[in-house]
Amino acid sequence: MIRRVPRLSASVLLCCFFFLLLFAQTGAGANPQEYQVGQKLSVPGLQLPEDTYILHVQNADVTGDGTEDTVILVGQPQKDNPSFYKMVNVVVRNGKTGAFSALSPMQVKDYLQGYEPTMFLGDFTGDKLKDVMVTVATGGSGATSNHLIASWKNNKPVVIFGENENMGLKIKGRYLDGFKAELHSEVLKKTFIVDLSGLKKLYIDANVYAPDGKYIYQDPSPGPINIFSDPYYSLVPVEADNDGVYDLQGKQNVWGPIHIITVTDVSSTWKYKDKKWTPIDANYTLTYNIMNNN
Ligand SMILES: [Ca+2]
Ligand SMILES: [Ca+2]
Incomplete structure (x- = not known):
């Protein structure tokens, strides 16, 4: 009985070995x-x-x-x-x-x-x-x-x-008497007024406003601007317009006159178009405390 066993000659094996070695070395x-x-x-x-x-x-x-x-x-x-x-x-x-x-x-x-x-x-x-x-x-x-x-x-x-893009909407602004903030986004070229009356207690406790609504904060370096936005604390890929291309949705804290006082939270959606990021949506949210709104 003849057994047919496939055999590889030593020279073929050696060739394979060198080929693999060459392959690995060239990367x-x-x-x-x-x-x-x-x-x-x-x-x-x-x-x-x-x-x-x-x-x-x-x-x-x-x-x-x-x-x-x-x-x-x-x-x-x-x-x-x-x-x-x-x-x-x-x-x-x-x-x-x-x-x-x-x-x-x-x-x-x-x-x-x-x-x-x-x-x-x-x-x-x-x-x-x-x-x-x-x-x-x-x-x-x-x-x-x-x-x-x-x-x-x-x-x-x-x-x-x-x-630069990580600065998001680039918001700056100032407090107005009567528990209000006037904010401006350099990117959106828009100014908007935020009603802070739901956060009265917080601002009075922090000596930012007097109970009658007068802005009283003793700023160590007073100037026309006392509200600023941070870079993003969250930025995630989203599909905002169903074109199969990822867009970005970011969230930023807006604060002032000191970092621990949050004025508002802004979220924005951005699309990469003509080699630059363009905002296609922007919103702000406030925490309105019903219990402490006196
Ligand atoms: Ca998209
Ligand atoms: Ca790409």
Whole structure:
């Protein structure tokens, strides 16, 4: 009886081995197994700071060449406070060429740093390629977060949402006698009056208003402006107009004359159009305390 066993010659096996070795060395093809959360990352051609660790990994064709890329969120834990990350950055390993790219250190320094860095991939620009959104909680008194969105089309990282956009509606204003605030949004080019009479007790207790409604706050640095908006404390991708492209919905605290006194909460919806973010909706909300409204 003849047994037909498929046999591979030693030379064929050796060829396969060298081919695989060559394949691995050129770095072509996606191999997400190489990048594990919690590992230290150092890549050829990129000057990442020492102690750069992998925080999140996702695969998607962000460059637009039809091959899946590896998108890696990285950060440098602060030595005396390891849950605080400095130099948070996005490293993209091009699935076709194996080449790495990242945002420039100038684009992330002093901005992408903080707690709980997260990454979201979705198309905000409408080119059907996922863009990379990064969120970092600042840990500051306003509980705000810093957000950055970058497109990686044609292997070129371009920031389409940064520190300026993170200021949102850019509201400034002043208190008026009679428990009212006059607010102005630089972005909307609109001025509006907010009725604060539902918060009388709070303002009287804080010596902002006298019981008769006169503005009495002794501002250490008096000026025409004593109400300000924080950057976003929440900014999330939403589908606002069902066109298959992500939009943004943000929430901001408006405060004054001191940070612990919230005047109102503003929410806004934004669409990326003609290479800039345009507000398509904006609202404010107040807490009206029925019990303490005397
Ligand atoms: Ca896009
Ligand atoms: Ca949309």
